[in-house]
Amino acid sequence: MASLPDFRQLSDSVRTLDRARVESFLQAHWRLLTFLLVLLLLGGFSPSSGYTRFALLVAVWVSGLRWAQNRGQLEPLGLDLIWGRSFLMWRTGRGKLFIERMAQYPTVWRRFGDVGLVMVFGTMVTMLSLLVWQAFLVFDIPKSAAVSPKLMLGLPGLNPIIPLWYGIAALAIAIVVHEFCHGILARVANVRLKALGLLFFAAPVGAFVEPDEEEMVAMRRIDRMRLYAAGPASNITLAFLFALLFSWGMVAALEPAHDGALTASVVADYAGAEAGLEPWMLLTSVNGTDIESAVDFGAELNKTWAGQNVTVQALDKGQPRSFDVTLDDKGSYYLQYYPDYYESWMSGKGFLGVAVTDQSVVTEGLAHPAQDGWSLLRYITLPFLKLQPFPEHFTALFEPSGLPGLLPDGLFWMTANLFYWIFWLNLMVGMTNALPAVPLDGGFIFGDSVAALLDRLKRPSLSAERKEQITDRLVSLLAILVISLVIWQMVGPRLVGTEVAFLQARFDASGDEGWNGDSFDFDASLSVGGFVEWEWDFGDGATTSGEQVSHAWDAGGAYYVVLTAKDADGRQSRAYQPVVIDQRAQASGDVDVLDSATETIAARPYIGEVRTMITVSGETPLLSTDVTVTLTSPSGETQQQTVTVSQQSTVEWLWTADGEVGDWRVDLESEDFEFSYEVAWELDYRLAA
Template sequence: MNGYLIAIILVIAFWAAVYILDKKGILAKHHMSAWGPFVMWRTSRGRDLIDKLSRPHRFWNAYSLVSKGIVAVIMFGMTALLLWEATLVSSIPAESAPGVDMILGIPGINPVIPLWYGILGLVVAVVIHEFAHGILTRVHGMGVKSLGIVWMVIPMGAFTEPDEEALEKTTRRKRTAVYAVGPGTNIIAALIFAVLFSSVALGSVAPAYDAPMAATIYEDSPGDIAGIPVGAQIISINGEDVPINGYPDVNAPDPNTPVTVKYYYNGEIFEKEVISGVILTTTEKGLPSGDAGLKPGMMIYSINGEIIRNETDFKTVMSSLEIGETVPIVAYSYNAETGTYEVAEEVTEITPMSKIDYYKSRGTSTNGVEDMAFLGVNTAYLGMVVKDPQALIDSMAHPFAGDDSVDDYFHSFLTYVTLPLTGYQPFPASLVDVYEPQGIFSGMSSNSFWIMANCFYWLFWINLMLGLTNALPAIPLDGGYIFRDWLDSLVQKVRKKMPDKERTQFVDSVTWVFALMILFLILWQLIGPRI
């Protein structure tokens, strides 16, 4: 039975059981209550632990001050980001717009978040978030009524239930401290887990073999047809060693000629016969490639009479072409019935366009872009995109290496956070055996090591997302309550003579306007592209 179907059946059965048990009063007898589809189990146990943890008051007061600073930066930054994203919605095609499942950060429902790593991350993130609230509540002399666990088939997190009346009556400074440490703790925890993932785990792993690695192999390409797997490390082609960065310059024969590829995979060395040639991995209608009849999967034989044996040959020929000048081109297409590449008769000539004009048509910055002939294609020798296996690890272990501007740091941060979207988190099973744990992890198997490393990354990711979300200025999120108190303090200082009742009404109105605005900006990303 499909795993998602089983999950849906379990959730429906759980909801039904919760509804029945709640109606019969059985949940209440065991200190439980229903909250929508969730069950909240309350207990007074654990309050002693919170009391002990809260005793270094000076530390926690400083910690809450740092948390307020973190929340303030995130609140402003996330709101600005949502406003900026709203301006881009009209340019996003409906088919590329995020779905509801992408907005919901629920493991197993959101396709980006793996079920078990997601559950681990969510449980840990919610527990430390709620414990931070409880500790600051006690630091400032307010009571904690109970602690508890939230269930929906499995434990989904924890909560602390402060004395709401005392929290409402206390000073704004203390109240904002209680609210700020929740998201602040998540952000600090995210930083710690990022260090554990990047510096500790990935700093202790190295490639098993010093050779370029096949990171992507396109379907029905020569590499795919020959059966070379993703993660294979290319040792030699036709008996000549392939340097770690020498794949584009490989000494290849004329296109459509067999070559012997020797590679290392999963602890063994293999040899396969592969048809040599530079393969088109993408083409596009409306660009020179599409207009010439080129299609993904075709092999380029020659352009303007120059034979294309490897990717460096292709780049050299492209740099020699004149923009707008029509030149002859010869390409092969694969015949699945005969298992051979045959001349594509429909492809005879191509007219390059300006690379600068292409960038401008896409609204992309042309800063630093050299104008040259452009066809609108991507290529890969043998249909395989290779990477330096150490460079792949370094990109995750040292994500900000070489950055020297705010823009660089921002893009590196986005690349790091979007590892799940690019297929590198959880780390691909096909690449696990490419690397061997070193140092303190040398005794671990590759599988165990990557499970540990993946846990670190998802603990980072879930904590980051929970912290960023909860810092938004939208009630009932922590950031919403903090925003309300900060706004109330500002209005009181600016309009000193405003009556308390009038000030409260004004502050509440503005707070709810912001909450609705944040909700709209999030929903607009779903609705806007589809209108």
């Protein structure tokens, strides 16, 4: 009788086999798995996170490459895996002839290598200093503003700010120039080139020139340092040349196509945005007044008040448009968003909700970016400002002139964009490769520099082997530091970034409307945040301090009471509340024969209604006189009435008119005899004007 299989032993064998496979898999791929886990943790395992999507891309790319290599499908195609079996390398012999021809000028290239060394050392120190500085800034960055890993990758298609085709063209130029300069300096030093090629990580990410390793080791140290410096130095040099072409050749040739004030930004939910205004529109008139510059726009808007209806003419991508706008209150905007810059005169002023500049400021900053630090910063960050490639609303504002103006418009703008991206990506490639972290060029230069310094130390105890160990350790430590600093920019804000401190200034008021002369009480004891100072601004030029205060307004209007509360550390919070003050005012006088009198009162923004009570009495016994009374509004509209009065008679009447901002005037005159008068005003203010 056949014996039954021992299923328990079979099960143990299967488990042992599975465990061995798992251990083998983990040993082969633990670095990749760790990297993927870190990405998933950063993305919170959210499918919509950029970290998660990048982790998926890495997993698919690396797994596919390793699967193909294990089956021997890469080597027949001249392909190989490097750097943790994650990057694909393609070797070729093409390009060697060009390198040989260029290497026929060894003196020129050696001098370029010397200059390149100085350039790379300067860039290395600058970049490392910036990374250290940014490492400390991380503590002040809000957690929600942490850098996305996509922005750390200079790859078109992955980095959202780099346009695909301009990016591919510019990156290809940067890579080819970088590697060919390495190859030329290698041949100048008589080092044989084994191959040239490209590196891929889902897309072309680099190129390489592969000198003979043994000959590289045998090179003079200065020649090897020149070789490494040639790559980043060539990129930085090319970036400088194309920056000149972009700025002096292309941007300097631009002339404004029309006069006007350029909208640099538009505030959401305010008058301009509600009416349809957008950034990069050219404002050409306000209420029929032509606008030729930002100064004109500011002056014209300062003549308006909150609640006023105005008509704004603008050019949108070269096309004329008209916008009917009801202006907001400038004071309330600044109180809500920029309280540190609020001034009481702003309350009641018209606010369109746009920031404007002159077109020449834009072109001047791009044509001469080195004139100040801010211009240079804007120049480098044009992609983050969504101004590269130049969008249509930008190109519609300017016309090319001079020699570049001979190009068709489309070709001109395409060339300008390409010049900028060649500058930008060459600068990024050059500065990145100057970092002292192997396998970057700066890392190898740093290693040779350390070795050269150790050779200068005449210490018998330092053997060649010991010097090599010290050099390797220093190079490794610095590489780890650089990589850690880069990763810290992404991870740091999420771990140690700032949390918003809860400070809330609050106050109660005894009322929010009344008459001029009425006293109002304000109490800030309900504020939250451990405040120790309370400063008050009542909008009429009066200020005071204290947790509980009182105030009375002399003139009518809509005022903003602003409380600034500060804690012991100097942190502050603001609160504000509008108070509407109606105004009563009186004037009286005597008018002689053939004379006249005038009384005026100023109505402020938010005026709703003006009521005028006029009383006229005769002064001449037994004789009557005709008195003509005229009420004139700020816009020039008049109401007029003629009355007859004598010594024994008095006439009074009430005029009511819709409010207008400005001076209201009452004129009284008689061609007969003297008379006396009284004028009583009541100005009714309404916040929702």
